[in-house]
Amino acid sequence: MVFDLPADAMVAVFVAVVSILVVRIGDLKKASVFFFLFCLLMAGAWVRLGLYRLGVVEIGIGALMTGFVAWRALGRLPGLPGPDTSPVHPVETIPAALPLSLAGSVGFMGFLCVPAVWFFLDAPLSAYTVYGLSGIPVAGAGFFSLVWHRNLLRRLFAFNVLGSGIFLLIVSFAAKLARPIDAVFVMVAAGLFVAFVASLIVVIVLGRQPVTGAPGDPKEGSAHVR
Amino acid sequence: MFGSPELIVFLPPILPYLWALWLCFRPPARLRAVLLPLAAQAVAALVSVLQIRVGGAVVLGAKGELPAGMVLRADGLSAVLTIAGTLILSVCVIYSLGYFQLHRQWKTKTLRRERFYWPLLAVLWGGLLFLWITADLLSAYLALEMLGLSAAALMVLPERGEAVNAGLRYLFFMLLGSLTYLMGAGILYAAHGHIGFEALAAAGAADAEGVQTAALALASAGLMIKAAVFPLHGWLAGAHSHAWAPVSAIHSALVVKGSFVVLLRVWMAFWPEMHAAAQFVGWAGAAAIFYGGLMALYKHQVKQIVAYSTLAQLGYLLLIFPLAAQGTQEAAQLAWQGTWLHFTSHALAKAAMFLAVGNLMLAMGRADLEGLAGVDNYLPVSLLILGFASLSIIGLPVSGGFTAKWLLLNSAILSGQWQWVVVLSAGTLLGAAYIFRIFKYALAAGVQTGEHVHLPVAKEAAAFVLALAALLLGLFAKWPLILIGDGAGGVPWP
Numbered sequence: 211m212v213f214d215l216p217a218d219a220m221v222a223v224f225v226a227v228v229s230i231l232v233v234r235i236g237d238l239k240k241a242s243v244f245f246f247l248f249c250l251l252m253a254g255a256w257v258r259l260g261l262y263r264l265g266v267v268e269i270g271i272g273a274l275m276t277g278f279v280a281w282r283a284l285g286r287l288p289g290l291p292g293p294d295t296s297p298v299h300p301v302e303t304i305p306a307a308l309p310l311s312l313a314g315s316v317g318f319m320g321f322l323c324v325p326a327v328w329f330f331l332d333a334p335l336s337a338y339t340v341y342g343l344s345g346i347p348v349a350g351a352g353f354f355s356l357v358w359h360r361n362l363l364r365r366l367f368a369f370n371v372l373g374s375g376i377f378l379l380i381v382s383f384a385a386k387l388a389r390p391i392d393a394v395f396v397m398v399a400a401g402l403f404v405a406f407v408a409s410l411i412v413v414i415v416l417g418r419q420p421v422t423g424a425p426g427d428p429k430e431g432s433a434h435v436r
Numbered sequence: 437m438f439g440s441p442e443l444i445v446f447l448p449p450i451l452p453y454l455w456a457l458w459l460c461f462r463p464p465a466r467l468r469a470v471l472l473p474l475a476a477q478a479v480a481a482l483v484s485v486l487q488i489r490v491g492g493a494v495v496l497g498a499k500g501e502l503p504a505g506m507v508l509r510a511d512g513l514s515a516v517l518t519i520a521g522t523l524i525l526s527v528c529v530i531y532s533l534g535y536f537q538l539h540r541q542w543k544t545k546t547l548r549r550e551r552f553y554w555p556l557l558a559v560l561w562g563g564l565l566f567l568w569i570t571a572d573l574l575s576a577y578l579a580l581e582m583l584g585l586s587a588a589a590l591m592v593l594p595e596r597g598e599a600v601n602a603g604l605r606y607l608f609f610m611l612l613g614s615l616t617y618l619m620g621a622g623i624l625y626a627a628h629g630h631i632g633f634e635a636l637a638a639a640g641a642a643d644a645e646g647v648q649t650a651a652l653a654l655a656s657a658g659l660m661i662k663a664a665v666f667p668l669h670g671w672l673a674g675a676h677s678h679a680w681a682p683v684s685a686i687h688s689a690l691v692v693k694g695s696f697v698v699l700l701r702v703w704m705a706f707w708p709e710m711h712a713a714a715q716f717v718g719w720a721g722a723a724a725i726f727y728g729g730l731m732a733l734y735k736h737q738v739k740q741i742v743a744y745s746t747l748a749q750l751g752y753l754l755l756i757f758p759l760a761a762q763g764t765q766e767a768a769q770l771a772w773q774g775t776w777l778h779f780t781s782h783a784l785a786k787a788a789m790f791l792a793v794g795n796l797m798l799a800m801g802r803a804d805l806e807g808l809a810g811v812d813n814y815l816p817v818s819l820l821i822l823g824f825a826s827l828s829i830i831g832l833p834v835s836g837g838f839t840a841k842w843l844l845l846n847s848a849i850l851s852g853q854w855q856w857v858v859v860l861s862a863g864t865l866l867g868a869a870y871i872f873r874i875f876k877y878a879l880a881a882g883v884q885t886g887e888h889v890h891l892p893v894a895k896e897a898a899a900f901v902l903a904l905a906a907l908l909l910g911l912f913a914k915w916p917l918i919l920i921g922d923g924a925g926g927v928p929w930p
Contacts, residue, residue: 321650325623328647356612362604369611376615380622389629392504393574397618404581408611411585415592415600 213337218258222344225251225378229348229371233355238363242280245367249273252374255341261381261391264398271402276370279409283363283416307358315354322346322379329383342382349375362412370405377401445484445494445510448518449565451477456558463554467533474526477561481522485515489919495571498632507632509571512919513776517568517697520780524689524787525561527902528682531791532557534895535682538798549593553680556593560586560686567694572631573621573655576698577614584610584662587691590683591675602674609671613661613695620655623647633705648709655702656713663695665717665754666724669747673731676743681794684739688746689787693779696753703757714761721754722859729866733873737803738793741870742786745829748863749782755844755856763851770850774843776920777913781836784906785828791899792821796878799888805877812879814888817896819878824903826871828910831864836909 228251232244249272256264326346330339352372359365377398384394455473464470488494493511496502536550563582570576588610591603625631627647628639657668664672672692676684703710728748732741752775759771795818800807812819828835841860848856909916 321654322619324650325647329626356608365608369608369615372612373615376619376622380619380626383623383626387626387629389626390505393625393631394622396504396574397577397622400578400581401615401618404585404611404614407585408588408607411589411592411607412604415604 218337218340221254221258222340225255226344226347230351232367232371233351239284241367242284245280246273246277249277259337259341264395267399267402271406276406276409279413283413311354311358314357315350318353319346319350322349329386338382338385341378345375345378366409366412373401373405442487442491442494445487447480448484449562451480452558452562456555459554459558463551470529477522481518485519488512488515504574505631506575507571508569510569512921514568516916516919518565520783521564521690524783524902527898528686531898532682552593556586556590564690564694571633573624574631577618577621580694581614583691583694587687591679594680599678602678606671606675609661613658617655617658620651623651633701637705652706656699659695659699663699664692664747664750666720666727672747673740673743677737677739681790685787685790688790689783711761714757717754718758721751724748724751725859725863729863729870732870736805738805739803741874742789742793746786752778759847759851762853767847767851770843770847773917773920774840774847777836778840781828781840781906781909784902785825788821788825788899788902792818795891795896799891808878809880817893821899821903824907828906830867830871834910835907839910839913
């Protein structure tokens with residue numbers, strides 16, 4: 211597709227904003243709707259980059275398969291959907307969990323800037339630059355959420371978001387230097403499939419866990435609430 | 437190319453997937469249901485070893501025959517690892533039959549998950565053998581994911597809350613590790629345009645130095661999370677101590693080390709650039725040796741002792757980086773041989789150990805050290821297995837562990853790096869201390885708890901093969917070492 215800075219920048223900003231909404235919004239039901247939307251936006255980004263095969267894979271595996279599994283998981287969590295009451299570490303176990311997670315996420319994003327600067331700095335602005343740069347906040351949001359949240363469904367969303375950020379980065383890096391896209395395509399498709407299988411494992415486990423203990427109670431049956 | 441007979445060496449990683457399909461519909465209940473697949477696997481492994489010994493390494497995909505530029509390479513090293521993996525997994529399959537049979541007699545809930553166990557085990561087997569022959573960033577990623585996902589699924593099968601929690605913890609650590617690795621691999625591919633390890637090594641750093649360091653740091657960090665390298669080992673002890681005995685055995689013996697193999701291959705492809713970081717990784721290994729040893733000395737559950745012992749033993753593998761980086765060619769070759777011998781003998785011994793401990797726990801119904809009292813009266817065979825395996829874990833003479841540590845020690849002396857001599861010796865003493873602590877309780881005289889379940893000798897003794905193999909590996913170390921070679925094949929040592 212032809213590069214159109216305002217349109218592409220808008221899609222990229224949407225991708226980043228929706229990724230933050232997916233991991234930060236309190237209501238898990240809303241979060242899973244936003245997750246579905248996020249996958250559609252990712253597919254849109256791939257199409258804008260001219261990678262139609264990746265768009266199809268993103269919709270098929272990411273939006274439909276993983277989205278469906280996450281939706282099923284909601285039905286299996288008693289007390290949910292609704293306000294998520296247990297998104298944090300029990301404070302007594304890890305002091306300064308929030309500053310540590312935030313600092314880790316900022317450090318991770320800073321680290322990702324190193325290759326981004328190397329690949330994008332002295333090249334003309336293109337769609338790859340725009341989408342590649344949007345991958346950094348997306349990956350940062352996913353990383354933060356994966357470290358911070360104990361809720362399994364939230365961790366799944368976080369993992370998917372982190373993965374998407376990384377996929378955006380590596381695809382745009384490879385395309386920037388005009389490498390054959392096959393290897394990266396297999397990496398991204400495999401990554402999406404891995405996220406789907408992981409979601410499936412978690413949902414099957416959730417489905418058979420008898421729910422006893424209160425949120426945050428590290429005893430029997432609390433696998434998914436901590 | 438696809439018609440040539442030497443491609444038979446790629447048969448061992450394919451067979452388990454066929455078996456997995458079969459196992460989805462027919463979970464085996466008796467020994468005769470698994471004999472044919474196990475025999476086929478063993479024959480395939482032996483044929484591939486013979487082919488490699490006679491015809492040399494076989495490389496597929498170097499000229500782009502495989503999709504996406506993937507490269508597979510079956511050489512002497514992968515042949516040794518294939519044999520070891522096939523032996524360990526076969527014994528674990530036979531052990532699992534007895535394990536589930538006992539649970540069937542006791543009518544425990546374990547059975548409800550048995551039918552998931554078998555196909556997952558076969559997928560893990562295939563992923564493992566596939567991993568040994570990968571020679572590029574992408575197929576290594578695919579193999580690691582197959583291995584990690586099937587291992588995580590096996591870990592969440594038990595219905596106890598702490599086992600599920602530990603399994604899920606492993607799942608997320610593994611996923612984080614693989615994404616980090618993927619990021620590094622993607623950047624390396626974008627910067628160089630190759631994914632094959634050999635092509636990457638030939639391409640060299642050129643103008644991509646800075647970005648390449650960042651990419652290698654990401655890839656290494658991801659692989660180190662999956663390999664439970666010291667500060668990133670948070671998932672290991674819980675996962676290994678709560679899973680079913682055969683799953684712990686396979687995971688501790690083989691799955692964790694899969695990531696180490698990839699780590700070593702990535703580092704060797706960029707060997708000149710990695711010199712500076714080699715000492716650092718060596719110290720991480722030393723920290724693992726001491727921390728794992730001290731934790732094993734302190735823990736009270738037998739499986740946790742064995743799990744922390746794994747953490748310590750994994751530390752020895754990392755010593756290859758500083759040993760090969762700083763010394764002479766000869767020291768590097770000794771380190772190479774010692775590392776792979778340690779890899780193999782630890783895999784055999786640790787699998788035997790977990791299976792023997794599983795026997796003890798099945799029979800005594802308890803998992804703590806006091807529960808072992810009097811076990812020498814009831815389960816002499818299991819105790820013997822534990823003893824044989826301990827010889828290799830500690831590194832006492834004639835065992836594989838001894839020969840491996842001897843080679844590593846020589847390499848450290850030869851390259852003049854006395855700090856690793858100290859680490860190796862102190863680690864061995866620590867290992868002896870935590871192993872003897874188990875025996876102190878198991879051999880406590882005059883204690884008769886009187887409560888135990890009788891285990892048929894045949895079921896008890898499956899692991900004996902592994903313990904014996906670990907022991908004999910020391911005497912017959914020459915044979916695997918011939919196949920493993922001196923690491924000079926395509927490897928730019930200093």
